[in-house]
Amino acid sequence: MSRFRDLLNDVRDGGHQDPAPAVFSAGGRDPRFEEPGGGAPGAPPGLLHGAIVSGAALLVALGLVGSGVKSAGRRLEANASGSAQKVATAQEAEVAYCTPDFKAVLERVLHSCGLGTATERRGCKPADIKTFAAIDDADFNALFTPLKERGGVLLFDEGKDVLDEAGAKLLDERWFARQGARYFFVVARASKTGTPDQNRALSHRRANSVLMHLQQLGEESEEELNQRVGLLWLGNEFAQLSREYCQWPRSREDAVCDDEAINRSAFVSWVDCRL
Amino acid sequence: MNRVRLFAWIGVAGALWGLIFAGISSLDYASHLDRGLHDLHCSFIPGAEASPVAEGCRTALNSPYAALFKQELWGGVPISLFGLGCFAFLLGHALSIAYSGSRTTRGAGALYAAFAISPLIVSAIMFSISWFVLGSICKTCAGIYTGSVVLAISALGVLAGSWGNRARGSGPGLVLAAALAFGMLLFVLAPSVVYAALAPDHSKLVTQCGTVKIPKESHGALLALHGTAPKKHALFFEDPLCPTCKSLHERLRAAGVLDRLDVDLALFPLDNQCNWMLEQPLHPGACAVARATLCAKSTGDFLDWAYANQEELAAAAKAGGGSLSQLLSRKWGSELTSCMNARATEQRLNRHLHFAVDNAIAVSTPQVFIENQRLCDEDIDMGLMFALGKLAPELVQ
Numbered sequence: 001m002s003r004f005r006d007l008l009n010d011v012r013d014g015g016h017q018d019p020a021p022a023v024f025s026a027g028g029r030d031p032r033f034e035e036p037g038g039g040a041p042g043a044p045p046g047l048l049h050g051a052i053v054s055g056a057a058l059l060v061a062l063g064l065v066g067s068g069v070k071s072a073g074r075r076l077e078a079n080a081s082g083s084a085q086k087v088a089t090a091q092e093a094e095v096a097y098c099t100p101d102f103k104a105v106l107e108r109v110l111h112s113c114g115l116g117t118a119t120e121r122r123g124c125k126p127a128d129i130k131t132f133a134a135i136d137d138a139d140f141n142a143l144f145t146p147l148k149e150r151g152g153v154l155l156f157d158e159g160k161d162v163l164d165e166a167g168a169k170l171l172d173e174r175w176f177a178r179q180g181a182r183y184f185f186v187v188a189r190a191s192k193t194g195t196p197d198q199n200r201a202l203s204h205r206r207a208n209s210v211l212m213h214l215q216q217l218g219e220e221s222e223e224e225l226n227q228r229v230g231l232l233w234l235g236n237e238f239a240q241l242s243r244e245y246c247q248w249p250r251s252r253e254d255a256v257c258d259d260e261a262i263n264r265s266a267f268v269s270w271v272d273c274r275l
Numbered sequence: 276m277n278r279v280r281l282f283a284w285i286g287v288a289g290a291l292w293g294l295i296f297a298g299i300s301s302l303d304y305a306s307h308l309d310r311g312l313h314d315l316h317c318s319f320i321p322g323a324e325a326s327p328v329a330e331g332c333r334t335a336l337n338s339p340y341a342a343l344f345k346q347e348l349w350g351g352v353p354i355s356l357f358g359l360g361c362f363a364f365l366l367g368h369a370l371s372i373a374y375s376g377s378r379t380t381r382g383a384g385a386l387y388a389a390f391a392i393s394p395l396i397v398s399a400i401m402f403s404i405s406w407f408v409l410g411s412i413c414k415t416c417a418g419i420y421t422g423s424v425v426l427a428i429s430a431l432g433v434l435a436g437s438w439g440n441r442a443r444g445s446g447p448g449l450v451l452a453a454a455l456a457f458g459m460l461l462f463v464l465a466p467s468v469v470y471a472a473l474a475p476d477h478s479k480l481v482t483q484c485g486t487v488k489i490p491k492e493s494h495g496a497l498l499a500l501h502g503t504a505p506k507k508h509a510l511f512f513e514d515p516l517c518p519t520c521k522s523l524h525e526r527l528r529a530a531g532v533l534d535r536l537d538v539d540l541a542l543f544p545l546d547n548q549c550n551w552m553l554e555q556p557l558h559p560g561a562c563a564v565a566r567a568t569l570c571a572k573s574t575g576d577f578l579d580w581a582y583a584n585q586e587e588l589a590a591a592a593k594a595g596g597g598s599l600s601q602l603l604s605r606k607w608g609s610e611l612t613s614c615m616n617a618r619a620t621e622q623r624l625n626r627h628l629h630f631a632v633d634n635a636i637a638v639s640t641p642q643v644f645i646e647n648q649r650l651c652d653e654d655i656d657m658g659l660m661f662a663l664g665k666l667a668p669e670l671v672q
Contacts (some may be wrong), residue, residue: 001364045319054367057294058462061359062469065301072308075474079309080480088638093551176618178625180551180632204398219622221493272551 032095084180091274093180097146098273105143107275110183137239144187144267150174151185151269153250154210155257158193158264161205163213166251171213174268181270186210188266189241191259200235207233210266236263277327279384286391290431293394293422293451294362295321300355300415300465308350308474310653317414322486332413339526342405346664346671349477350657351621358394358419363389364462365426368455372433379441384437386452387579389428390459394423413444469553477654481662482513482593484651488634492541496531496626498574500538506669509536510590512543512642513578515568516558516589520641521582523655532663532670536645542568542627545642549621550628559610560599562593563615567603569623570614580606620627645670 066122144151152174154167163171175184188207190199214225233238255261299316301323306313314325317332335341342351353420372379372387379387398420405412487510501510513520527533544561564581571577581588589596604612614620636642643650645666655664664671 046371049374050367050369050371051372052367054364055362056460057366058360058465061294061298061363061466064298065305065356065359065466066469066473067303069308069473070300070307071472073473073490075309075311076477076480077477079311088552089630089635090552091635094630138565176622179549180628219494224493 006030009040045262061235087256092182093272094274095146096273098169102143102146103273103275105140106183106271109275139237139252140262141241142262144185144269145270147185147249147269150177150265150272151249153245153262154266155246155250155252155255156206156209156262156264156270158191158260159202161202163209164209166215170251171210172217174270175214175219178270179272181272182228182274183271184229184268185271186229186231186266186268188231189239189263190234191261191263192236192240193260194236196235196237200233203233203235206266207231241265277377277436279379279433279436280373281370282429282436283376285432286387286429287373287463289418289422289425290331290362290366291422292371292425293358293419294366296415296422297355297358297420297544300419301353301359303332303415304341304350304353304355305322305470305655306501307336307657310480310651310658312479315415317419319497321418325387325476327335329413331411332415334409334411335405335413335416335667337522338404338409339529339660340401340408342657344471345660346371346472347661348446348471349481349654349661350474351660352467352471355419356462356470358397359466360462360464361459362422365394366461368459369426374617379437380440381432381437382441382448382452384434388430388434391426391433394419395582396426398423404642435668458558466491475543477658477661478665481651481654481658481665482648484649484654486649487647489630490539490644490647492539492626492630494626496623498542498569499631500533500536500539500540500575500578502534502536505537506535507537507646507667509538509646510541510644511538512563512636512641514542514544514546514558514638515564515578515581516585516592517545517563517640519655520653521585523641523643523659524578524661526583529669530660540574542624542631543631543636543638543642544624545638549624552628560589561598563592564588564603564628565624566615567607567611569620570611575586605654 025203034101041120097169112144152170154163154166154171157164178184186207190203190206190212192199194202211225211229211231214220219226232254240259243257243259243262245262250257250262250265301322303313303315314327315329315332315336316323316325317329318324318326339345340354342353346353368387368390372383375383400417402420405416468478468584490510525535527536541566544550545557545564546559546561546565547555547556548559549562549565567664568574568581570576573617591602600612600615603615637652639652643655645663647667648650650662650666660671
């Protein structure tokens with residue numbers, strides 16, 4: 001404690017004999033360090049020098065900091081008045097097959113079939129497709145070629161519209177593999193057996209069977225299904241499938257597949273295009 | 276050379292070294308006031324080229340300990356500014372001691388020692404925070420710590436050298452000491468005052484980043500994080516393997532903000548295994564960890580764990596061969612991994628991603644909406660507390 005008291009005394013006013021002039025004592029200053037006009041009486045000899053250096057260092061520091069802050073402020077203003085930075089936003093998937101031609105036809109079909117705008121789904125019958133898609137049979141089928149792996153062909157019995165277990169399973173698999181797609185297409189068909197009117201009606205019922213199954217899943221509301229699922233029903237007068245479509249993923253894989261069987265079907269697929 | 280003078284010159288060198296690094300650190304901090312992301316001068320060599328990575332320095336820069344008054348000023352007042360003033364003062368003080376040399380009295384030496392050792396005390400505290408809390412040491416900060424250590428050595432050397440040199444007679448010693456202390460205080464505060472006075476006003480900018488289009492996911496697929504005393508509602512888009520999400524989550528947790536929020540959590544893994552919006556996985560394994568989050572019994576507990584073990588999870592995902600599943604299974608049981616692979620879980624995660632599409636959020640994480648108001652990306656790091664204070668003052672009170 002006495003040492004600390006001594007130290008305090010030293011800081012305060014000295015008090016002991018000092019062999020050399022004390023820095024903080026008024027009486028002990030070295031004349032060599034007297035500065036004209038510098039240092040208050042009693043101030044240590046180096047104090048003015050120190051103060052000048054400290055002050056200069058602080059001024060430089062303040063200048064740099066002030067300049068840095070002002071410069072940032074100017075950049076901020078410039079950024080605010082400039083165009084907003086473009087950032088990628090979350091969107092549905094867009095894959096390679098979404099060519100302008102593909103999208104043009106798809107969009108025409110979608111808008112014409114009631115998907116693009118309203119909540120009400122109208123669906124498309126063959127006459128609509130011909131009119132709105134403005135496309136021939138082969139080109140229409142070719143549109144769906146890129147969807148070979150993404151989609152599936154659900155096969156029906158002759159003259160029937162009941163979705164069997166295998167068809168429902170394949171439909172579920174495809175439906176739940178949505179990923180980034182927005183639209184789910186159902187393209188129902190009927191074979192050439194029977195009259196065109198009968199086949200058109202049958203095709204329509206098959207499309208509805210698929211839709212009813214999706215409704216029964218209860219995953220989406222009616223409105224959401226209306227906005228997402230595009231129904232097309234084709235009779236036997238437009239875009240019949242050839243036998244080679246038997247190679248596509250289909251239900252009833254073990255059953256015989258020919259020109260007739262492949263058209264008693266509904267092709268289902270998500271479409272990974274932004275429209 | 277006289278011992279006092281020698282140690283005083285050492286003090287000059289230490290103060291100069293600290294001044295340079297405090298200056299670099301302050302300027303790096305100030306450059307971010309334009310709300311941009313800038314390279315940092317994170318090196319032991321003064322003047323070395325700035326680096327975009329600068330991991331330790333960026334961690335320190337974005338930490339809540341880097342600045343004071345963060346709610347009042349965007350980014351707050353960086354503490355390096357206090358160091359800047361302190362080192363500037365000590366530079367002159369050490370020089371005056373070097374000038375006095377052997378004539379330095381015990382009192383003057385003691386006063387210098389008291390001043391010159393003070394940066395070491397602050398540096399020791401900051402070093403502890405860096406090492407034990409942040410888990411890294413920033414090189415620029417290390418430069419300041421080094422300057423502080425050198426000054427402390429100088430302090431002890433000057434004190435020892437001047438110990439036998441006792442002053443005589445009465446004088447204005449105590450007044451001068453008080454004046455010097457006051458001067459040092461002014462020096463310490465001056466850069467902060469200048470910085471705060473010149474800093475641009477960000478108040479208007481923090482509320483200009485839009486609103487959420489669709490606040491609720493129609494199938495109830497989102498997760499919920501309930502605060503203990505919720506005052507506001509929030510919607511978060513997060514990726515469990517995103518380091519920025521981790522940092523944000525931890526800072527919100529530490530500041531008690533999460534306790535005051537009821538959060539709807541939408542998972543947005545930046546991994547193209549499930550997220551079609553990316554061509555390359557930014558965070559491989561994020562889809563799997565996101566599915567695990569959906570399957571966890573307590574979302575909050577799982578998320579805390581996932582963020583705390585993020586590096587380990589990312590490494591396991593990178594290793595492949597089921598390492599990630601094994602890691603998750605070891606901690607949370609096989610039920611979790613079974614659930615992760617269920618179709619319903621994949622479907623639910625897909626709904627989270629489509630919810631992001633419906634809201635056209637930016638493809639980056641985290642995305643935060645407080646009461647439907649979007650927290651700007653620029654406000655997620657340095658300006659977080661300021662922005663929260665503007666968007667929802669209840670969260671930071």
